[in-house]
């Protein structure tokens with residue numbers, strides 16, 4: 510019997526699970542998910558922030574998807590090593606799991622360009638995950654000043670949230686090269702003007 514390991518739990522992983530099950534009903538499928546959520550529609554995180562959707566409606570698949578597909582999911586775990594010799598993967602809690610087949614569906618992660626002064630900004634967030642948007646939601650109030658660095662497509666979301674001052678900087682070169690992994694909003698703090706002084 511095959512032992513499939515899928516690293517990541519995004520839409521690519523969901524497609525991989527369905528693909529495997531279309532040809533192999535019996536193999537053991539194990540999904541390792543760094544995020545603590547079942548597969549959700551990542552592009553909707555800004556809509557969540559706008560109160561136009563909720564986590565339940567953001568789910569890409571039904572609540573019983575993983576059961577129906579007969580696969581195990583390890584939530585909140587990260588694969589830190591693939592040992593191709595022993596055919597095992599190693600998780601960040603040192604758990605080792607055997608595999609015969611492996612699918613790396615780890616997506617991308619935000620690239621933060623080096624910026625002088627960024628380390629002095631207390632409240633800074635990426636905008637890639639549901640947890641990022643939960644953290645933003647918690648941090649924003651009507652007095653927040655927000656600096657958004659990178660992609661501006663959904664920047665208006667923050668102005669819709671009654672945030673009085675929103676500054677947007679677009680990294681013109683990077684924007685075209687690395688999108689969509691470059692965008693991350695940064696909250697202004699008393700020291701954050703350091704970031705803006707040369708702009």
Ligand SMILES: Cc1cc2nc3c(=O)[nH]c(=O)nc-3n(C[C@H](O)[C@H](O)[C@H](O)COP(=O)(O)OP(=O)(O)OC[C@H]3O[C@@H](n4cnc5c(N)ncnc54)[C@H](O)[C@@H]3O)c2cc1C
Nearest residue numbers: 517518519520521541542543551552587588615616617637
């Ligand atoms: C705000 C936003 C808006 C977007 N809008 C659009 C859009 O309108 N149209 C469009 O086509 N695309 C859009 N995208 C891009 C789209 O969401 C991605 O292309 C898509 O999610 C990629 O799917 P994926 O399964 O390959 O990777 P991901 O969705 O990135 O999933 C990969 C998963 O793997 C996990 N992972 C990574 N490393 C490990 C590890 N070592 N161990 C365990 N787990 C790991 C990650 O935590 C993540 O959960 C948007 C993205 C964002 C952030």
